[in-house]
Amino acid sequence: MSPLPVITGLGFITSIGNDRATVVQSLRELRHGIELHTFFGNPALPVKVAGTIKGFSFPSTHWRDWRWPDNVAVDRELVRGLAPHGVYALGAVQQALADASLHPADLAGGETGLFCASAGSPAMLGTFLDQMRATRGERGNPMGIVSSIAGTLNFNLAAHYKITGAVCGFVSACASSSNALGYAIDEIRLGRQRRMLVVGAEDMTDESIIAFSTLRALSNQADPAKASRPFDRKRDGFVGTGGAVALIVEDAALARSRGVKIQAELIGWGQAGDGYSVAASHPEGAGLREAMRRALADARVSPGEIDYVNAHATSTPAGDRSEALALQAIFTQNGARPRISSTKALTGHGLSLAGAMEAAFCTLALTEGFIPGAAHLEEPDAVCEGLDLPRVSLPIQPEYVLNNSSGFGGTNVCHVLRRAR
């Protein structure tokens, strides 16, 4: 029998809270983290809001200008190689270690691996390339590459925490950290690692968000309470956010031997491609439907046993429709009616961060005994008929939850989590 991966620690730097208690409260009370934000100092832009990260400030790409809360420890030597999302990640990892009753030194020694996901830092990369262009290639910041490219997160965290187990970064756009968590499950199951640190993070900068307006993917709503409304008939695009979430995943036997609380069991995952478009989701959600089917099969759980689905739904007209159809195919057509919500209504869309963040939210639902509601939903799209989208969070203890993620290129990844036994 293969080892059972379990979650023993969580850390949050998110638009809805920078600690576990605040995040739980935001999810229970449906408090969103979206604020008015002027991108590039240009009020003419139609995009007016973002899921801001409170207590952090990155007014330029130079670390001397950066500020973070006092309870986040960032060495001067370390910060020079970081992107803004690396600072968020340190805060999240420090919380997750404390939550799992681990010391940073426990990550060294080879039994712990590190899987990360971020898109890199468009802002840092832009500054680095501008320097090189200005000097016609004669000089540039030596830390320019390691602080900006996709992989910056795992480069920095692996070196800082002296991790000698498996180290890898995952790049599948908005499914990236779901892939990281999925493959972390496999590392534990295969006995390759006894513990995995999984981190998803993204910058919250003008460059990281407004790039998506070229695809007409962002909401133009100026009301922070209405801009992100997954599955609503009037949804008009997603709201960008950044931040970081860290999860400690361990072999259940190791967690029990340490006497640490098991917060949730990771009992299955699945992935499938759409094979359809570089950016648009399959119109009937074919890949996501197959990913859900595979995850449920891996977990040996029937659709009727799932109590809650944390949907990927980002509030885009096409993407939410695809997911609703996929959910109908897996659940409604099999006589199952789990509660469904997309917590992106509260947080905004965290891109590479989204999957890990929402897996952590699912863990909170299991440990704290509630189901997050579908915030900002006024009039569900007709395509959602038959789906149970509760308008408020419910004080109901879920036993099995499903976490959905989808990314560019039609990458779809789903996890099944079970309440700790």
Place this chain on the structure above:
Amino acid sequence: MHYRTTGDAAALDPVIVAILNDFIPNKPEQPLGDLPGSTRLMEDLGFDSLAITEVVFFTEELLGITIANEEILQVRTLDDLRGFVRAKAPAKNRG
């Protein structure tokens, strides 16, 4: 500032100390300016090759100069660095 006004390259010494302080991996017990000129950057102060490249880049940006790899290899001590920067500081600014 004194350097920019007078062109006195010796005025760059405290600037060099400030740059080193910014990038030094481990703070020494004594202030950097009080250490003997023979103090070695790598062996005594803990600079690794990456930290050295950061010091070089920052100095290049500050003084508008270009430092070649072979020049970096000749700088081993605090005195080497002071002498090197004085020699490389733009001549047009000197009195």
